[in-house]
Each structure stands twice: as structure tokens, then as C-alpha cells.
Amino acid sequence: MEIDVIASGSNGNCYKISNEDTALLLECGVPYLKIQEELNFKLSDIDACLVSHEHKDHSKEYKKLLEFGTKVYMTAGTKDALDAKDYRIEILKREDKEFYKYTEVGSFLIRPFKTIHDAKEPVGFLITDLKTGESLTFITDSKYCKYRFSVDYMLIEVNYTAKIINENKELNSKLRKRIKDTHMSLETAIDFLLKSDLERLKKLYLIHLSDSNSDHDYIKESIQKITGVPVYVC
Numbered sequence: 001m002e003i004d005v006i007a008s009g010s011n012g013n014c015y016k017i018s019n020e021d022t023a024l025l026l027e028c029g030v031p032y033l034k035i036q037e038e039l040n041f042k043l044s045d046i047d048a049c050l051v052s053h054e055h056k057d058h059s060k061e062y063k064k065l066l067e068f069g070t071k072v073y074m075t076a077g078t079k080d081a082l083d084a085k086d087y088r089i090e091i092l093k094r095e096d097k098e099f100y101k102y103t104e105v106g107s108f109l110i111r112p113f114k115t116i117h118d119a120k121e122p123v124g125f126l127i128t129d130l131k132t133g134e135s136l137t138f139i140t141d142s143k144y145c146k147y148r149f150s151v152d153y154m155l156i157e158v159n160y161t162a163k164i165i166n167e168n169k170e171l172n173s174k175l176r177k178r179i180k181d182t183h184m185s186l187e188t189a190i191d192f193l194l195k196s197d198l199e200r201l202k203k204l205y206l207i208h209l210s211d212s213n214s215d216h217d218y219i220k221e222s223i224q225k226i227t228g229v230p231v232y233v234c
């Protein structure tokens, strides 16, 4: 499985996950031209884009992708929140309150799961490469994650550290509370990782860092210490 970070953070998110025959975009929250440039204008190689929720930093260009022939997947709630009428949108169907039905795109098997965020029906993704058996979890814009995954790769949000956000004078208490209720802290990510089975883990990508409430080096060091695998701060 190849992982390419096109953009990460509250200004826009887009990640490419691929193997020999299938390529997915996770999110399309950056200008279409930037996506094209990053893909060397080979958007036709992309089999589908998965959108986790309706916020613009994740969904911005879904219409353009559809227009130019890329399949776009999202939950019914996300479609509704975007007020998207396009019949071409593929809906991720619920299995129960927490998990969604398996969806196959090329040789990738996708299992969406519920995340904790101020959006209508936000999800994270567990993606398995059916050819190699490798798997990946993608968790972003979520206060915490109660599920545990034994995977080869993780892309996980680390939005802020408790100390920095509490001492940041530029935030009013309402905004501080909103961030804490809807995004993942370093402390929560550490707790999640400590409770996860990391035996198979090969690489870890820390995504969606806040510019003003996080410390790149400190976050990288803290996570590296407990995982022992290469950690990339995106």
C-alpha cells in the first residue's frame, strides 16, 4: 500500500492510498487544481474518492470530481448536509449504529465506522488491500475513537495538545470547547495507541494538526516513543 499526503490540516485535507491496480483519494478538501498537480494531472488513475464528512476542508471539490468522472462515496448524512443532489454520489450504507457495510473499490475493501464530530454523519475508514492483506485506518475529525484496529498503517488526527490549547490566549472559551469536543488531542491519540494492538503497525501518519494549538516536534517525539515505527507528521 502506498500512502501520499496531498494536504493535511484545517486548510484542507487530501490523501492518496494506492496499490498496483487501485487508487483512492481520502477527502477532497483542497482546490481541484492542487489535486491535479499533485497527481501529475492523472486524476483518471483515481478509482474513487471517499469523503469523511461535509466540512469544506474535507469535501470542497466533490462536485468537480463527479463532473470529471471520479466516483465519490459519502454517507447519506454527509450528502444531506452538503445539500448534494447529484445522483452519481455513491452512498455508504449503514450496517448498524456504528459500522457501515463493506464497499469494494478495485482491490480495496472499505469498512466505514462512526466518528465523533460536529457533523451530520461523519465516518472514518478501515481499508484492506485484498491482494496483499495489508490494511490501514483513517481517523480524522474525531474527539476519540472507541474501536481498536490491528493494521499496518494508520492515519490519525492529532489536532492539539492539552497544554497548548489551554494556554492559548487567542482562543475564546467557546472555540476552545468546540475544538476539544470535536477533534483529537495528542493525549487522546496516545491513549488510543496504547490500547491498540500495534504488532503489525509499519508506519504512522499524524494528520490534521492545528497550526496554533500543536507542537510538531513534541507530538512526533511523544508518538514515536510509544509506537517504535516511523512517524510522519503531515
Ligand SMILES: [Zn+2]
Binding pocket: 009, 010, 055, 057, 058, 141, 208
Ligand atoms: Zn477538518
Ligand SMILES: [Zn+2]
Binding pocket: 053, 055, 117, 119, 141
Ligand atoms: Zn470537520
